[in-house]
Amino acid sequence: MQVKGNYMVNTTPNVVWDMITNPAVLEKITPGIKTLTVTGPDQYDAISEVKVGPVKGNFEGTLSLKDQVNLESCVLVVDQKSKMGNVVAEISMKLIPDGNDNTEVQYTGDAKMSGMLARMGQRIMSGVVSTLSRQFFQSLNKELEGEPSTE
Amino acid sequence: MGKFVGKAVKRREDARFLKGAGTYTDDIKLPKMAHTAFVRSPYAHANVLSIDIEEAKNEPGVIAIYTGNDACGEFGVPCGWQVDFKNGETMREPAHPLLTKDKIRHVGEAVAIVVAETLEQARDAAEMVMVDYEELLAVTDPKQAMEAGAPLVHDQWEDNAAFDWCIGNDRAEVEAALESAHHVTEMEYRNHRVAPNAIEPRSYIADYDVNADKWTLYTSTQNPHLIRLLLCAFVLGIPEHKVRVVSKDVGGGFGSKIYHYTEEALLTWISREIGRPVKWTSDRSEAFMTDAHGRDHVVKSKMGFDKDGKIVAHLTDEYCAMGAYLSTFAPAVPTYLHGTLFQGVYTTPLIHLNVIAPFTHTVVVDAYRGAGRPEATYLLERIISKAAKEMGMDPAEIRFKNFIPPFDGVEEAGYQTQVALQYDSGDYHGVLERGLEMLGYEDFRKEQAKAREYGKLLGVGFSSYIEGCGIAPSAVVGALGARAGLYEVGHVRVQPTGKVSVFTGAHSHGQGHETVFAQFVADKLGIEMDDVEIEHGDTDQVAFGMGTYGSRSLAVGGSAIIKSIDKILEKGAKIAAHKLEAAEEDLEYAEGKWTVKGTDKSISFGDVSLTAYVPHDYPEGLEPGLDFSSFYDPSNFTYPFGTHIAVVEVDSDTGKVDVKRFIACDDVGNVMNPMIVDGQIHGGVVQGIGQALLEEVVFDEAGQMINASYMDYAMPRADDIPMIETDRTVTPCPHNPLGVKGAGEAGCIGSTPAVVNAVVDALAHLGVTDIQMPVTPQRVWKAMQN
Amino acid sequence: MQITLTVNGKQYSNDIEPRMSLTQYLREVLDLTGTHVGCDTSGCGACTVSLNGAAVKSCTLLAVQADGGELTTIEGMANGNEMHPIQKAFKEHHGLQCGFCTPGMVMTAANILKDNPNPSEEEIRHGLEGNFCRCTGYHNIVKSIQHAAEEINN
Known part of the structure; x- marks a missing residue:
């Protein structure tokens, strides 16, 4: 399944970068995350409960960031297992400054699903993924509002 | 035509179904019955690293959990047909285990089964079974499966081929004829994979009686005796006489319930382990993953013509998927049920077909309504229509030009094809002529031209099919690799009062045997239908049988019953002659009594049967009773044929295809009950239209079927389909006593190419020459844009 | 509960x-x-x-x-041994084969005719959209419902 989208975040790439590489922030803003344990540099074990419309499940597995180009781009690697099926995804993210202290986050990648998710879920999963991504960035923006400006 | 035969007698089985009183397997509840849930692989290809059942074992209600490490039928379910490589190498036949312990070969393959007090408890506990997999690369496309470096489904062999087989004339000779042909038409396409989707999911209950040391297996099968044979002799090694297999009401089959499935054997094994009845019913999602699929051929074909449009040669190469294992009849489907029909209804002098049948990381592929014959018909009828367009000929004209001339198989000999078979009788012109009449062909072409002026895209498509049914002469299929005979058994028991119980090895799962069989039995005996009862689907009642598929029930099963009736009448005549004090040869039998010719002296069937059971005044030396069983082994296949014509309108904005008319003129030989034959044709036609327009099993790269539910797998619904216009000609089968040929698959064989031909015809003026099935709006729209 | x-x-x-x-x-x-x-x-x-x-x-x-x-x-559709007109019509016009989808078809047909006592062929087909039948090709189901409608209206 293709995963693709973009979102405008109201701050500079530096701040976004700091936030998405900070486990404490990630744990707060990633939808459904219950626990996020650091297992190595940019390597995490994650337990989450995802609930969007008819899709509900407990996922367990790893998250990691690779191919990092500081302040510019990285690849998020997701390997999550659940009773409904497993998800393996590689999503590359790009941070593009708009010149007005805002950042456009572009993400694109491919998610492979198995089990019931693959058989019955593919059609709704793309909707679920876009909802989850939107929630992620909305939380990120909210998190920003609560934080003092870095300037 | 008799009192009942040939009439639209209403079905006797309907009352129970209409009242919700049918007994399908899932409706059966036995005391102390345990329930089951499977743990199935989410991957198409994987190593099983570990299976942890400890936590699940302690879940409430759990009775037992079994994995592939338990000794349940090590070699698993066998294949019933052996098709060897053309170079003589033996067919590659892998073990097909009931539960997999090490290697996963398709999504949905079972690794464990949980047995619990309730279904919910079984399902809950199944979720607690932890399986660790190592996912591997998968291949689902039969052609890709043969490419160098393709992931191996069974790594004991160097490539994925189960066999590589050919039929027909010498390849070099066919190639040479194509070289020198006036015109050659080529096609490359996929006869895509579809899912059978009987609306009743498969369901099994195994019940082991510890005191009698006997099993009863209730199963939704088309084939109870064969299941018992395979289960006992090949899978579990238990004595056949200790097992009763019952399959009474079955909610549709379409091929998918012919085969012996792993779950049937596993439940039978478990029932003795736990000493209790145990049930499993598939849900729809499991059905998509585990019921044998149909079709899945990748085809490349060339047909050569002379300057008059006569076919001079036909060469085809195919890759036909077997799936992960060899299902019961799988090897026969793309070979002896497919290649043997490459003659079609045409006089093609040179034919060669090569079939490579690879294993793929998918559920097995086996016979699905028509089984190999729809695929043959699709190819022939598409390529001849394409050739007509290319050569500027009319699609009806090119067919007339190439038809085999009419022959009745009695006065004129049968037609010997280039591909092994000899057709029994046929008049292929007749059905096309009648079809054209029903259509109003000339008017249609005018209407089509006019419609085009207004931007409306109308098309007509033809399909002149033939099929090989009445499966099958045992010696012939034995020589072709079948590991079983394909005769049928008909047992007729006349009760002392003259009432008749008929036991047939054929199996009804919608075909209406309880009605149709009673019609010809009553007529043949000159008694009322109410005095005849038809029993099927119970191995303890019926001596033996080969089940129902391949449009064989009447042609083979009916003939076996007729054979027994003949024996009854022969013996009855002896008793009648004794009672009437006349010579046997002076008697005639009609309207339920024996009469001394030219007199009014007679004795009724009932009196004779009573005498047979109360033999006080009885012919000397004659055994009492009136009860005969017969095996009927046909001398040939039967060859129904017909012409189907589809009229479609294509929406020029969206590419949506609307079937405006569907005309089916079939010849199924003699007709016992026209209402039921029409019903069979309607259903088959709509299944064929389903493949043409809507249905397709879609796998992603990892081998996941991504449309495995009724939300995503498109099957025809009531508003996708017009009323079907049917008519028929009658060319009796010359070699069976009822003169019948079979009607169950005809609709599904003829309809698919007719629809696609019609779509291509509607778009011909835009330069469209072919569209891959299913012809979805997206594909049609794309074709229109190019 | x-x-x-x-x-x-x-x-x-x-x-x-x-x-x-x-x-x-x-x-x-x-x-x-x-x-x-x-x-x-x-x-x-x-x-x-x-x-x-x-x-x-x-x-x-x-x-x-x-x-x-x-x-x-x-x-609950039949009245004792007397079948409902829809059930009768299904039998009379061969609106069923294997019988598995039949209960759902009869119940849906009853609903179609309750809302619209004189449905056209198109309306019947539209009303049956939520029910699969794999045996009959719908032809005789539609016919049965047409005849049941006539029977009920007379």
Whole structure:
């Protein structure tokens, strides 16, 4: 399944970068995350409960960031297992400054699903993924509002 | 035509179904019955690293959990047909285990089964079974499966081929004829994979009686005796006489319930382990993953013509998927049920077909309504229509030009094809002529031209099919690799009062045997239908049988019953002659009594049967009773044929295809009950239209079927389909006593190419020459844009 | 959970698991096995019953949602031995083959005719959209409903 989208975040790439590489922030803003344990540099074990419309499940597995180009781009690697099926995804993210202290986050990648998710879920999963991504960035923006400006 | 035969007698089985009183397997509840849930692989290809059942074992209600490490039928379910490589190498036949312990070969393959007090408890506990997999690369496309470096489904062999087989004339000779042909038409396409989707999911209950040391297996099968044979002799090694297999009401089959499935054997094994009845019913999602699929051929074909449009040669190469294992009849489907029909209804002098049948990381592929014959018909009828367009000929004209001339198989000999078979009788012109009449062909072409002026895209498509049914002469299929005979058994028991119980090895799962069989039995005996009862689907009642598929029930099963009736009448005549004090040869039998010719002296069937059971005044030396069983082994296949014509309108904005008319003129030989034959044709036609327009099993790269539910797998619904216009000609089968040929698959064989031909015809003026099935709006729209 | 409902004119009161579907309740608790299960996504319609006068797919309703309701299942369509005109028409016009989808078809047909006593062929086909039949090609089901409509209206 293709995963693709973009979102405008109201701050500079530096701040976004700091936030998405900070486990404490990630744990707060990633939808459904219950626990996020650091297992190595940019390597995490994650337990989450995802609930969007008819899709509900407990996922367990790893998250990691690779191919990092500081302040510019990285690849998020997701390997999550659940009773409904497993998800393996590689999503590359790009941070593009708009010149007005805002950042456009572009993400694109491919998610492979198995089990019931693959058989019955593919059609709704793309909707679920876009909802989850939107929630992620909305939380990120909210998190920003609560934080003092870095300037 | 008799009192009942040939009439639209209403079905006797309907009352129970209409009242919700049918007994399908899932409706059966036995005391102390345990329930089951499977743990199935989410991957198409994987190593099983570990299976942890400890936590699940302690879940409430759990009775037992079994994995592939338990000794349940090590070699698993066998294949019933052996098709060897053309170079003589033996067919590659892998073990097909009931539960997999090490290697996963398709999504949905079972690794464990949980047995619990309730279904919910079984399902809950199944979720607690932890399986660790190592996912591997998968291949689902039969052609890709043969490419160098393709992931191996069974790594004991160097490539994925189960066999590589050919039929027909010498390849070099066919190639040479194509070289020198006036015109050659080529096609490359996929006869895509579809899912059978009987609306009743498969369901099994195994019940082991510890005191009698006997099993009863209730199963939704088309084939109870064969299941018992395979289960006992090949899978579990238990004595056949200790097992009763019952399959009474079955909610549709379409091929998918012919085969012996792993779950049937596993439940039978478990029932003795736990000493209790145990049930499993598939849900729809499991059905998509585990019921044998149909079709899945990748085809490349060339047909050569002379300057008059006569076919001079036909060469085809195919890759036909077997799936992960060899299902019961799988090897026969793309070979002896497919290649043997490459003659079609045409006089093609040179034919060669090569079939490579690879294993793929998918559920097995086996016979699905028509089984190999729809695929043959699709190819022939598409390529001849394409050739007509290319050569500027009319699609009806090119067919007339190439038809085999009419022959009745009695006065004129049968037609010997280039591909092994000899057709029994046929008049292929007749059905096309009648079809054209029903259509109003000339008017249609005018209407089509006019419609085009207004931007409306109308098309007509033809399909002149033939099929090989009445499966099958045992010696012939034995020589072709079948590991079983394909005769049928008909047992007729006349009760002392003259009432008749008929036991047939054929199996009804919608075909209406309880009605149709009673019609010809009553007529043949000159008694009322109410005095005849038809029993099927119970191995303890019926001596033996080969089940129902391949449009064989009447042609083979009916003939076996007729054979027994003949024996009854022969013996009855002896008793009648004794009672009437006349010579046997002076008697005639009609309207339920024996009469001394030219007199009014007679004795009724009932009196004779009573005498047979109360033999006080009885012919000397004659055994009492009136009860005969017969095996009927046909001398040939039967060859129904017909012409189907589809009229479609294509929406020029969206590419949506609307079937405006569907005309089916079939010849199924003699007709016992026209209402039921029409019903069979309607259903088959709509299944064929389903493949043409809507249905397709879609796998992603990892081998996941991504449309495995009724939300995503498109099957025809009531508003996708017009009323079907049917008519028929009658060319009796010359070699069976009822003169019948079979009607169950005809609709599904003829309809698919007719629809696609019609779509291509509607778009011909835009330069469209072919569209891959299913012809979805997206594909049609794309074709229109190019 | 305790539920009380009327099925085919008879009142039942049972203590059931909250997650039990209405189909399961009918089949397992009341032994009314005429209501069939053909899928798990309410796509096939074999489980159609009438709840408070409307056709519903009982596989996607929980039994507790039908608490206090009035249900008719296929077993309640005939009047003793006298079949409902729709049932009669299905028999007369060969509107069924294997019989598995039939209960759902009859219940849906009843709903179509209740809302529209004189439906056109197109309206019947549209009304049957939620029910799969793999045997009949729908031809004779549509015909049966047309004839049932005539019969009921006369």
